[in-house]
Amino acid sequence: MIIIGEKINSTLKAIRPAIERYDTKAIQELAVRQAEAGASYIDVNAGMFFKDELDRLEWLVKTVQEVVDIPLSIDSPNPLAIERGLKANKNGKPVINSITDEKERFEAVLPMVLEYNASVIALCMDDTGMPETEQDRVSIARRMIEKLTKAGVAPQDIFIDPLIRPIGTGSHYGRVALETMRIVKTEYPDVHVTCGLSNISFGIPERKLMNKTFLVAAVAAGMDGAILDPLDTKLMTFLYAAEALMGKDDFCMEYLTKYREGKLDV
């Protein structure tokens, strides 16, 4: 599983003040702890600072790469902010979070994917908005994969994100997300499938229970990248179990190792 550590994100209330006051120590500690907990990428997002997002994102990139070697996930809806992040990046091949099939955004982000030899998270939405059914999502995914690979992006550098909508707003949204993942992963085994987990539980009680449940179902559906909090030991425990269950962990070796290390938090 490719884990994109989601903690350094200005939309998270607990973290935002640290970005606000340029708290190097707090940000670096979060980066190190996520890397130690198994993150493959550290996501950095300053999107809540509308006036100076670019400066703050650049600061996040520089601050994080002073203390960790793993690559970064440069996270913004704003192509200009992404560019600033990419320019500051020195930690190897980053992932751009994210592109969509909206014409303007696609055309602004694609050149950066190519110029910086980056991977890219591709959200299943286009200029008509967020699609309702799995077939509509899969169609957008197919279109983006085709356009990206035609432009020279390798399939293994693409992460398709079906876009998770809360089951509290529509009982079918869990199934839609999982089916989209399953179909995309089946059709394009080399393309990664990812998502931000926690949106699924927005507005319902016991969110962490639902997030764990969704994580397991998503791993079973073929998700091989996850934007999550690697410091959530209970969530990570279900990740280890799901990977062992799905045969992605030969002889359950990682599961058994985590058990012996006391890292199964049940």
Add this chain to the structure above:
Amino acid sequence: MIIIGEKINSTLKAIRPAIERYDTKAIQELAVRQAEAGASYIDVNAGMFFKDELDRLEWLVKTVQEVVDIPLSIDSPNPLAIERGLKANKNGKPVINSITDEKERFEAVLPMVLEYNASVIALCMDDTGMPETEQDRVSIARRMIEKLTKAGVAPQDIFIDPLIRPIGTGSHYGRVALETMRIVKTEYPDVHVTCGLSNISFGIPERKLMNKTFLVAAVAAGMDGAILDPLDTKLMTFLYAAEALMGKDDFCMEYLTKYREGKLDV
């Protein structure tokens, strides 16, 4: 979800003594508690008593139906024991646990399914043994469904059980079981798909963690019957979450109700 309460089973060390000493009170309490916890069927099994299984199974049937009205799951590999159980049954349409595609067993059990108008759990195995791949399992499932429906059994009276082998003995067995369920449920939407959960975790540590993980993945794969312990509140909590996630719980109403009743055990 159709829940087959698995507690009254002579293979369970904690229960066996109660069957051994004909402890009416203990058995009836287990039956009532499982029914109250949401069981759709109460499974009764005396298979560990080789010498007098038939008498003990008959006693279990009579003892249980004195205190609960829900139907029974008559559980034995021995067709003669099944028949004794069926003869004693007064709690409405029972389920026979189980038939297989082994020639002798199939021919012995099928007439009882018809005579007693029972439902039946059909295990994916035949005279060549337990199949290794999902395709082999699906082939056996198709054959049994065809033979059973041709003989007059309604599709909704059939429960296909892919047979769960422990992931500790083969990393692929989780995926094989889940894929079998998914394919069977897709091809035969009216046929139920079920399994005994706990075999998946045999021989590995933190079995309850793995059982919960498997339950979620199985619900996502289309399992709509489960042989489990309804008194395991943590397991049931993941069942409620999985059903809400998969849109089998309109507007998350049951999930929210369980939450309000304090029955989400997180």
